[in-house]
Amino acid sequence: MTDSIDRISLATRLRNNFLTGLIICAPMAITIYLTWTFIHWADSWVKPYLPDRYNPEAYLKFAVPGTGLLIAILFITLVGFLGRNLIGRSIVSYSENILNRMPLVRTVYKSTKQIFETVLKEQGNSFKKVGLIEFPRAGTWALVFVSTDAKGEIAAKLNANGEEMVAVFLAPTPVPTAGFLMFVPRSKLMLLDMTPEEGVKLLISAGLVTPEHKPNLADAMTAFADLPAEDEAVSVKTSKAR
Template structure:
């Protein structure tokens, strides 16, 4: 592969493979025992509070009325934090994103189209709405005959520029691959041995290894993206032997939560995959199976 193809492969986390392709990687099947994510609610805080109070009563903490009152106040405070913190942080992040987009878009709007020019207060979300409408109109125009002709001329012009050509081509291919095949990229969570044997790390399966890397690799391999904690936007592209990667039953969203939290948040195992009491060995589908081959997927 060329240097440009290698750069695309690394930047995309293994999603974009060189033109020379092997057998396409099979589409991921629905994960068995998928379960819905529980919402954070006041019931969760109430359960935590009740459990803590019951523990203190069993330990005899309520024998001292003063200490018991302080313990209850502390538990009420923690329950309030548990309820309000996730909601507050979510609202704060959303508000800042909307405010950032509005601050960049609204100054570019004509005064007659900007509600803030004739209203005594600002209207949050106008910039986000304008961006959404603008992108939709651009997409409608680009899919038409005139739009396709203009895009052809535009791309020919960019292809004549040495440095910009490589940057534009890489970015365009990444977006086309992720948006057009989003069900194939980051399809499964796997366990891989990193950074040394018997030390395991969570990674996301992106594609089957193809091209030059597949020919030079000693075994049939897969492309995995191993994100870092707590910032999952950076990480490493690894080419792992398919037989050594262990597929997990958790979803990609659950894997991302576990990575971002540094392992604090662990997704619960579905009931049908839990070990029976007093049993030995791994339950079926507990994550010790390797990545299925194309023949195995086709025979299901």
């Protein structure tokens, strides 16, 4: 009887050790694999256009991974530096005028540029807040990322009744790369304290990885104000006794 219990205990410990090791190794392996794949993808795009005299692999007997990625970063940084001065802005403006005259290309260029300007703009407020809305019906809540206030024609049409509308992005689980753009009244949007990164983790894990909630001072004061009078008296007596 004791031997069987020992065998069961040993099997349980081995299983727990395996699961612990899997939790430690799997994220590291996936991260290394994705990083390595991205580096090779960048190298495959840049290295074919790199002259041999500037390619370190032409002088070395082994491959140097990451060379293409480093050159791409330096090139993009240089273009950004030139685009911030007068000559660079003139060149960019001239290039944009050429693209805007092409029927199909101008649509793709304008849409892509608008997306990148909205997402990467330093002063932008896009996707800096996470909230909850009742979806798909009342009583059930879905996690959304707050984009911006409704603007333009949409704001003129939807704000006609005096209710301010907000654009939110409803992402699916577990791959939040596609979803729905929705306009909801601000009063129907419940903002959360979690960051967008924590919201993405919550979505990808299907609710298994829940960020720790630390109530702010306003929430604590509200909870204290909602206490019954007897509970407040007990808390005061307890604090005095301490």
